């Protein structure tokens with residue numbers, strides 16, 4: 001039997017205020033299981049600013065600092081340096097922010113923080129839109145998606161720009177650890193956080209976190225959709241350790257992207273031609289990733 005590597009300890013209690021089936025709550029639960037109690041969170045304006053509830057009745061067993069939308073990178077830099085000054089270098093300092101707060105408005109603070117080399121974790125929980133304020137498109141919204149600011153209509157004004165690759169932007173900062181993860185693969189997610197914990201310096205992990213409210217799917221499909229994102233290569237799981245890529249889950253026979261899209265109302269409007277176009281983009285991105293893995297491993301040898 002396969003050894004279960006998911007820690008039993010819980011640092012997130014029930015009684016949060018998220019929607020039914022929220023993937024972002026599962027992401028937090030696993031992140032805290034991997035990091036343990038000696039952790040401090042910094043959370044900007046986003047769904048997770050609301051989910052824990054109000055102090056002293058919030059649902060997390062670790063301290064957290066709420067900040068303005070755009071400053072997570074700066075906040076975690078400050079917390080880290082303050083703790084170091086107190087001799088508390090063993091505390092895990094974690095920025096936990098949505099894709100809007102990371103890919104768009106918070107990207108300069110994040111870029112500065114990782115470029116300065118602070119010993120921090122930055123977790124981007126990626127629900128692929130600004131969900132907390134009513135499902136507006138972000139730079140991380142995937143191509144073809146409906147959102148309230150890409151509402152379709154006669155002119156088919158959906159989100160036609162490609163999803164911004166924040167993980168690759170982080171790789172370009174030459175930081176020691178970058179990874180993608182998702183909630184349907186908890187062992188992979190927890191192993192990555194634990195691996196990152198062993199590394200000093202900035203660590204960036206992007207966790208795909210399905211959002212039933214914004215993705216327009218049934219709450220009981222959250223984990224299935226998260227798994228399909230990997231099995232169709234829509235959201236590959238990989239890590240980049242000091243520049244060397246390793247794909248951690250390689251689907252033997254990738255499923256057609258249609259299987260991922262058809263479970264989500266935000267893609268309901270797509271024509272067969274548009275689905276084919278998305279399939280081509282997914283295939284191209286996958287080939288590109290395989291190439292990066294091959295080339296970076298060759299350079300290492």
Ligand SMILES: Cc1ncc(C[n+]2csc(CCOP(=O)(O)OP(=O)(O)O)c2C)c(N)n1
Pocket residue numbers: 045046047048068069070097098099100101102127129130131132133138
């Ligand atoms: C400077 C600023 N602009 C806008 C807002 C309003 N606002 C609060 S949360 C939010 C959306 C956050 O989106 P994201 O970071 O993707 O997290 P999610 O809500 O999806 O969890 C916005 C636009 C704000 N708080 N501050």
Ligand code: SF4
Pocket residue numbers: 017018019020021022023024025047051127131132210211212213214
């Ligand atoms: S809107 Fe989405 S991300 Fe926000 S709490 Fe609800 S399910 Fe979670």
